[in-house]
Amino acid sequence: MIDIAGEKLSPEDYLSDVRPVWCPGCGHYFVLRALTQALAWLRIPNEQIGLVTGIGCSSRISAYVDAYGFHGVHGRALALGAGLKAVRPDMDVIVAGGDGDGYSIGGNHFLHACRRNMDLTYIVMDNEVYGMTKGQPSPTTEPDWQSKLAPEGTGIRRFNPLGIALASGASFIARGSAGDQKGLSRLIVEAIEHKGFSLVEIKTPCVTFRPEEKAWYKRMRKITIEPTDDMILAAQRIHGSDGFDTGIFYQADLPVFQPHFTEEKSIEDFEKEFEV
Amino acid sequence: MIDIAGEKLSPEDYLSDVRPVWCPGCGHYFVLRALTQALAWLRIPNEQIGLVTGIGCSSRISAYVDAYGFHGVHGRALALGAGLKAVRPDMDVIVAGGDGDGYSIGGNHFLHACRRNMDLTYIVMDNEVYGMTKGQPSPTTEPDWQSKLAPEGTGIRRFNPLGIALASGASFIARGSAGDQKGLSRLIVEAIEHKGFSLVEIKTPCVTFRPEEKAWYKRMRKITIEPTDDMILAAQRIHGSDGFDTGIFYQADLPVFQPHFTEEKSIEDFEKEFEV
Amino acid sequence: MQSHSIQDRSVSVSVSGAGGSGAVTAGLILLKSMANAGYYGYMTRFSGPQIRGGESAVVLNFSDSPVERSARSSDIHFALDWHGFERFSDEIPLNSQSCVIFDNSHDALPDSVASTGAKIIEVNLKDQADQLKGSRPNAFAVGIVASQLGLPLNAVLEALEQILEKKGEEIFRAASEAVRTGYGLLEKKAAPLEQWKPVSHTRWNISGNEACALGALRASVKFAAAYPITPASDIVEYLAPRLEKYGGNVMIAEDELAAINMAIGGSFGGKPSMTATSGPGFSLMIEAMGLAIASEVPVLVINVMRGGPSTGLPTKSEQTDLNQALFGMHGEAPHVVVAPLDIADCVVTTQWAAGLAEHLQTLVVLLSDQRLGQSRAIIDAVPSQTFDLKRKILPVQDGKGSYLRYAVSPDSISPMAIPGNAAGRYTADGLEHTVSGKPSSMASDHLQQLKKREAKVTQFDYGRMWAEASFQQESTEIVVLTWGSVYHNAKAAVSELYHEGSPIALLGLRLLMPLQTEAIQALCKGKKVIVVEQSYSGQLYHYLKGQGAIDASALTLAKPGPLVLGSDEIKAFIKEAAND
Amino acid sequence: MQSHSIQDRSVSVSVSGAGGSGAVTAGLILLKSMANAGYYGYMTRFSGPQIRGGESAVVLNFSDSPVERSARSSDIHFALDWHGFERFSDEIPLNSQSCVIFDNSHDALPDSVASTGAKIIEVNLKDQADQLKGSRPNAFAVGIVASQLGLPLNAVLEALEQILEKKGEEIFRAASEAVRTGYGLLEKKAAPLEQWKPVSHTRWNISGNEACALGALRASVKFAAAYPITPASDIVEYLAPRLEKYGGNVMIAEDELAAINMAIGGSFGGKPSMTATSGPGFSLMIEAMGLAIASEVPVLVINVMRGGPSTGLPTKSEQTDLNQALFGMHGEAPHVVVAPLDIADCVVTTQWAAGLAEHLQTLVVLLSDQRLGQSRAIIDAVPSQTFDLKRKILPVQDGKGSYLRYAVSPDSISPMAIPGNAAGRYTADGLEHTVSGKPSSMASDHLQQLKKREAKVTQFDYGRMWAEASFQQESTEIVVLTWGSVYHNAKAAVSELYHEGSPIALLGLRLLMPLQTEAIQALCKGKKVIVVEQSYSGQLYHYLKGQGAIDASALTLAKPGPLVLGSDEIKAFIKEAAND
Ligand SMILES: Cc1ncc(C[n+]2csc(CCOP(=O)(O)OP(=O)(O)O)c2C)c(N)n1
Ligand SMILES: Cc1ncc(C[n+]2csc(CCOP(=O)(O)OP(=O)(O)O)c2C)c(N)n1
Ligand code: SF4
Ligand code: SF4
């Protein structure tokens, strides 16, 4: 993190001039606010931030933050972000997206990003639905939620992002709530400051296709979980939680993957190898 | 399972007339033997078996078993198998492949197959290397194994198939050894008989690109683990194991996904909906 | 209001408003009302970039004969408010013949609208709605528009009932009161419906996506696997609740890679199978589409095209995935590509496409597009028809036979064994293989199987379905060649020119691959050929040239999306070309 | 042994044997020996379907001038045993001019070999090896072949030392003894090397895949991400240990979807980036290739083609991913496609390709193939050269400017901001966008950006790199048009015909997209044009026709893989065509 001297920064210093296209009341607005607040607290120069997203309502966030953004293709943000971080270890690379983008189509990159444990921050705006495509069940949707595509529910258990992140090797695993601005900003700060792969799973209501999720604003508990680096304890907490706890479920100091390079060779050295 | 009366069946009754192209001494031969032995014990009619594989040395197995086989594309066997099972619940669908096929390129389908918990048996022939493409590190390779592609090792922690299967919702999770023919055959029998998604992760040496793995034949312990349906206990065993234990680490009775259908409507009913 | 000639008995209406104003619902009610009154109609919808809560608009075109394109301009435009109206300037053309009615309880009339010279009528619907408990402005608007069109009140109330059925008695009562009030608010006009002849036979209210889904059901597709994507999701959303009551089912895949592989698995298991997607998802299916071709497993892939490249214009129409559908796969990958010409044709062509996949045991791609897929029309019921296209299946027998899955036969199609048949055990393979399916990299096996896979699709007799030819005569000098959603506007342009005496004909291609090169040559040889398509680079044009179906002298009118390629524009282009 | 004319001073050798017999090592030693002796050589290898332990073979062609194709038949074939030899009947043609030497301690001479009429020499290498502790039959074979070629013993021993360096003194000593013994075993022949002129300047021993990797290094590619696949893996395996000592690195991706997105991320971060793959992996990269085009991020994708479709023939060569490279992406997706013509050209063309990606800020696809990529040759060192192709970068400035990432400029290329530059903050987008990168679905923005993306690649001046033209004259009547690994055999055919007096010229295309249509027309107009390619359907031929580069009268010789399209075959085809 680079600290720059000078006046206090505000979330607005990290907002671009593109107006969000989200529905009025969408939880994603709060995530945008919490993220820009976290960046302001950290005072990271805008140009040192890489914000990489996929496709979805949530993934539109890269256009709304004043930074170097990449709005890529659906489900591949973690891979693109890993490439960026590989060549630019000096940057703070934040990857963001939705539950569909990250846990459905992007599931493989999620697994391998956790395992690789690069120093990336991954913000998942989980509304338990595909908002952008108008309300289909996502991996985190309850098995009995009725929709056009699954009129009697999918009948399939929910994806457990925290548990899977833990099993795959992520070194920082947190859950936040769009409704708890301050708590969420703090989680994001911790995640960015953590060295290694940090997952911040955020419960954020889709007011249009899942209006019942507005209840989350009340139901989610403010930071109830304190960090541990004991994997089994973390597993117990994750699998024991009703899903409404927030906080850092696991944080550990694990080897961080960052490709290194030197400049010790010249092109002539390589050419010489071919000579006969 | 359909039991057919008559004489005792042998592994040969399940071998096709295609000769394996595997290197002499490859562990995959033992897996083929264990699988055909399990099928013989179960006396499943050949034509009721669907054996779906991806691409890799291991994935070639679908040509060597006398059944309905599909040698598809790299990493997608679980998806193809899920489609087959969806329309043909009467069949025993077995999906097989390697650690590269299943845990690297196929990781997303692995996650979602565990979660969906269809009644499939998934056999992973894990040699901790990409055999077919001549020896690159796979997700299960040790971080310090040196290869052309990673001259000083990948530096990345290994993928933990059992732990991830557990976190993602698989209802039967076992590890076997190619060196323990009988134990392995029994694990496969249990896996096929289990209702729900069964993972049988098999340690099978690649004698060509990882000759040191021949030591596994001695080092792997014969069936040391007994099944539990307690997730936390299973997690402890999985994360506590040095990787050389074999047996069923977890087996639970969880809701199985199987699309159902009726024939209550006619095409005319649907057309009527459009009428004005 | 514009006067209508007998040939062009149509009237166009548009409605716009902020999100939540109910412009789309108003459109749906008007469309249904027209249907109830015995007429036809066509409706497209547009929205701003907002996900919800942004402005939206519907554009409708009504007639007493089938109509499947938008009018040149709006005869009546109803603005529930002027929120974001400037975004629709292209989609809702107004001119001095137009009549604009607007609710003046919001913003004032924009200058841009005033300057069109349209006749302007102001109403205050807020006042009206305040007086009528539970009513909403859009219901008054429906009443007003209906009265101006001369649409019988009964037809509207009936539509209202059908649409609000599930919302409860209360809501229906308030809405129908509002419609009645609106109906009486302005002086009633009988024109233009006065001269129209209502029909009484069965018609359908259907979108192109629904029509594709129905076609698949008619073809006995029993399994669909998909991952949601705009504008294709409707197809599988339509199928989901229906297929499971019709002996099949829909599976929600984790991504498109899974979706197509699931469909291949289902088909291998013996059930006609499909998936539906759009550009980005289609791109992800490329590898497995090659697998279906190589392993000879029937599968239908519907691509409802949107604007590209990449994420592009997800809610807008374009015909630019043609190249990819034809040539997207690696290696030599012969398969079938078809495209419906209109909404009714979505039913027929999808049924045909699914049948072709089954019969030819290969990949069939059906290219629809956002315009076709998401437009809704009142059309004549599409009569059911049968194509004699079934999967050739190995007879069930006990005991292992010496089955050769990929045997070379006269029509290059080999009977497929369905799992469960003891005699047919085999392994389907995407590796090159021998006749028995055993992997082989021998040149002779490769050549044999390449030939087999190509011959079965090229030598098949596609009959008359390959294209729609119209206005053909001995004296034809100009042939307009087109496809997909451009067809109706091209047809309008050609029809006008033909009736004005031009020696012109139209060819709408339904079968794009294998290209019926000789048949096209037969119709086009020596004629002035004009290829009309919605692309930037002229994808169809270059393809036809590359295959030798048209000469180097052929011309092309290629325009990218998202705006519709209008019949006037097409007509003007042809006229100029004809004079060259 | 065949006698060699001055024009064709070459000699061909092949070696075959069971897995573990060391046929490939023998080939590598012979190739290096020839290089040490001052000559040139070319080697291809083949193996049976076994993964290891199966039969394998090498085919070598030597000359005192650069040679990059296999001979019509083997002058000397050495069979270490006859294991699976029948699989190589196509690759190792023998005739009455051939001399076959075989180790008779295994199987007897196969009838099929006897019937070729080749001169047969039997040796018993088992006996020899038994006598010499630690020696292996293949080393004796090397000695025998060297003596029959007249290759100086020193050159062989030197090669042996270089190759066995890492295996230790012991092994080297035994091997060199075996070579010596072998060298003295049969009567030494001086011919054909007697008349050859050794050169003394620097030459390279390099494969096509290594050459591509070197080209990338020369172009300052600093980041590669890839997932292993045959026959492309060598490229990234070559780069992995080198790039990290050259200011860059290689990342092993979990799949090809990740690989290409990682490369795009690296390039967005400011480093020239690439990935390498083959057909199935290329198919998986399609979606993100469209993203690179739409978001204007430079990226180089190398596709080392193998036989298709689907998994196809993974270890065999074919030129059938051309269609996909050109047209595989959804939407209108203009980009650049190039292909090297030989191994040395792999260096140059890859360097050029990476530069073009940087300069044009778009996707560049380089199409190599298994034959080019996995063959190894002794070639003249490829002189370093500079292309003035750099990424146009926004100057670093403090404070936020009003940067327009996608501004329209005269050459349609806009300076790219590299993260870290305060003045250049922007969001790269695969959605259609305005000049500033803001998502837009307006028709005007779409048209503007479509035009920009197309114009920057079509209006760029590619200079003379676009093709290699040879034998052009005023009087040229026939033009043979080809590409990729077919080039050298086509050139041999054309050269012979030219020297026999035919008015014939050759055009080897290096730039396939954007097609230099006018330049091709200028060379081909009014001539008899013959397109030669290794495909079944004639992909290049149809493409050239579709773009109007060649006339309908052009002919094509298209043959699928895996067998090489030989110069005799090409010559015969041209001759017949010329007489038509
Ligand atoms: C390859 C591909 N498949 C499908 C889509 C369609 N699509 C766009 S966003 C989306 C899901 C969005 O859900 P989520 O990531 O949860 O974001 P949300 O909109 O809920 O915030 C889908 C399926 C696409 N753009 N690309
Ligand atoms: C899309 C795609 N990418 C890459 C490959 C190349 N490839 C073939 S097999 C394989 C890995 C095999 O490893 P594994 O699954 O562990 O099987 P093994 O050979 O070790 O038994 C790879 C990368 C391919 N065939 N398709
Ligand atoms: S659809 Fe849902 S997720 Fe998308 S913007 Fe609206 S409320 Fe938010
Ligand atoms: S390469 Fe390895 S995995 Fe493949 S067949 Fe040989 S020993 Fe087995």
Ligand SMILES: [Mg+2]
């Ligand atoms: Mg979501």
Ligand SMILES: [Mg+2]
């Ligand atoms: Mg493996």
